[in-house]
Amino acid sequence: MRNVAIVAKQEIGNIANTLVDEAANSLRECTNLVAATNRPSDYVLNCMRQATDSVQLEGHCGKRFHEGAGAYDEVERYCIKSASELFGATHASVQAWRCTNGLLSVTRALAKPGEKVLGLECASGGYYATSTKAHLIGKLYDVATYTVSETTLRLDYDLIRDRARKERPRIIFAGDTSYSRDWNWAAMRDIADEVGAYLVADVSQVAGLIVGNAFSSPVQFADVTLFATYKTFRGPHGCIVLTNSAEIWKAIRSRLYPELQGSVVASTLAGLAATLEEAGTLEYAEYQHRTVDLSRRLAKGVAAQGVEIVTGGTDNHGFIAVVPAECRASAADACGMLSQQGILTNKTPIPFDRRSLLESSGVRIGASFVANLEISNDEIDSIAGCIGRTIRSLH
Structure with missing residues (x-):
């Protein structure tokens, strides 16, 4: 039986290795x-590999339920301090496993079930979690939406104001998942x-650009930024929540744990610490500006092939090329x-x-991943031309 178990284990390992390699x-x-998407640096990946996920990190710093967490308390404290300093906030939480968890914890902290929340509609570039019934937020709260202008396809703050006056939400969600202009x-x-609403800014798409001074920051305006x-941001899969209110911070922490999730993942904490360390460097800022430059170059190149770009260009890392409605293909x-x-x-x-x-x-196109590479402007122009011609061929 022992030999059979060893052989079975080896076969399983070979299968997994093959699948991952492929x-x-x-x-x-x-x-x-x-x-x-993006690619964390080798430094971030190495820090994540060195961390052991066999440690149990249930609870908050200094108040864990299991022994052996002391060293990771220091890692988490470093993350909290670094995130607060980088973004100019007084309080930070780094425990949310994903931003959807973070959004739910923030909503639970600021609004009662059944109260109204207002978010950017999905087709206008908003995130489904704060604009549809598909997410738990939409099932627990009364979700209303605002849109971009039908003529400019940009945010119209007079229209948003009118919508807010009509809906009277407890929370207004700002930020987006695919809007290519600044806020x-x-x-x-x-x-x-x-x-009389709380303002919550979800800057998942542009957080790295904000740190690199390549995009505007909501931290001094929003009640919560996450x-x-x-x-x-070029880190592991996690979430950072920022606020300048001690009361809000405490409420969010208690919603995250113990209400929504348990133990923090040690390797994620390690990766966040490494990413936050990198984010304070000149190289990181240069990378973020290069990302925006490449995004704009790609957009210009695709447009040169006669393809429409939503809003005519971009202020961030990505943009959307349009397949015309008259095309049979999508x-x-x-x-x-x-x-x-x-x-x-x-x-x-x-x-x-x-x-x-x-x-x-x-067709959404972004430059965050390729900005890490040694890629020339000629190569970017060639890629943009290929994209433009492919979309044009559908006409």
Whole structure:
């Protein structure tokens, strides 16, 4: 029986190694332009590998339920201190496993079940968790939405104000998942104040750009700012929550643990610590500015092929190319064709989209991953041309 167990274990290991190697190799052969992806640095990955996930980190720093957590208490304290300093906040939490958990904990802390919350509609670039009934937030709270302008496809703060006056929400969610322009955080603060709402900014897409001074920061305007740490922030899959209110911070912490989740993952904490250390460097800021530069160059190159870009360009790491409504093919078809050519993108709805969510009319393109590479402007122009011609071929 012992020999059988050993053989079985070896076979399982070989299968897993083969599958993981094949997956990794398939990605190495592609140009990754999925806007929500990135590659942590070798330093971050090494710190994560060195961490042991066999330690139990249930509870908050200094108040764990299991022995052996002391060293990781220091790692978490370093993350909290670094995040607060980098973003100019007085309080931070780094325990949320994912940003959706963070959003739920924030909503639970600030609003009672059944109260109204207001978020950017999905097709306008908003996140489904704060604008649909699909997420638990939408099942526990009364979710209303605002949209971009039908004429400019940009945020119109007068329209948002009118919507807030009508809905009178407890929370207004700002930030997005695919809007390619900057936000007027001061205007959002003014709207929230007028209707007596909390302002929560989800900057998952642009957090790294904010630290690198390549995008505006909501931290001094929002009651809460939070973000996923694996996108432009270039870290592990986690979440950081920031606030300048001790009362709000305490409420969020108690919602995260013990209400929504248990033990923190040690390797994630280690990766966050390394990422936060990198985020204070000149190299990191240069990387973020390079990301925006490459994104704009890609957008310009795709547009040069006669393809419409939503809002005509971008202020951040990504943009959306449009598959016209008169085409029989959809963005899903375009993304599939690009994938066959080794270019990874993702389909997404455009404002006031006529197609279904699974088909969509937008091809979203981002530069966060390729900005890590030694890639020339000529190569970027060639990739943009390929994307533009592929979308044009669908006409």
